Amino acid sequence: MATFWIRFSCDGAEGFGTVEGEMVSIHEGGMFAGSKATGEQVPLSDVTLLAPTAPSKIIALWNNFHALAAKMSMSAPVDPLYLMKAPSCLAAPGATIPRPPSYAGRVVYEGELGIVIGRKCSRVTPEAAGDVIFGYTCVNDITAADLIAADPTFAQWVRAKSFDGFGPFGPVVAKGLDPSSLTIRTVLNGQERQNYPVADMIFQPYELVSRISHDMTLLPGDLICCGTSLGVGTMKEPVNTVEVIIDGIGTLTNGFVQ
Known part of the structure; x- marks a missing residue:
């Protein structure tokens, strides 16, 4: 339970x-x-x-779902591919997020499962990873999509994902939950845009925590955003409502205004 x-x-x-x-x-x-x-x-x-925790770092996965990799003609990575979001981008459940004044391009939603770390850990095995995971949550990994490749000499992943408010998660952290059968749904302005299973992950939660902990020490409250799948899209209306729904965890609702 x-x-x-x-x-x-x-x-x-x-x-x-x-x-x-x-x-x-x-x-x-x-x-x-x-x-x-x-x-x-x-x-x-x-x-x-x-926001349910105050993470020292937010780790966000790229290319972690078979369905999206197939659509984009990408092979499954050998190791997890990830970037970092600034902790200052966090937004509370229910918050309305304004468009950054320094950016005029597309802003997209990405509904995701989030892993919350509960114990300091380094180089844990996949078998031991469950002992260091506190629980699971809903994430909207908001992204300034046109910014990533705006400069051909340098991909701006961190800036594109770290504007103030671009990291809402919650509303709760569910502890004692088996994530393997969960499904992530994203609803934009009343219309379902994403519906995909955790089971389609290339690197499942325990494996993710193990692999990342071999790169860096994870601390209590740290957030790992597991990546997204098909259905990512632009928030186009003057006022947008995004719901990330994971049955068994809850519904994360946020607004985005142009």
């Missing part, structure tokens, strides 16, 4: 806890170690959700 963790603000103070129906069970200590329920509960409607 999964538990659902959130960070929130209430009456000017930040806190964290678990969601049980329409109530939040408040915890003290640390979310990743020494967490203890205080016995106090507040209605979910009385709190403002924050």
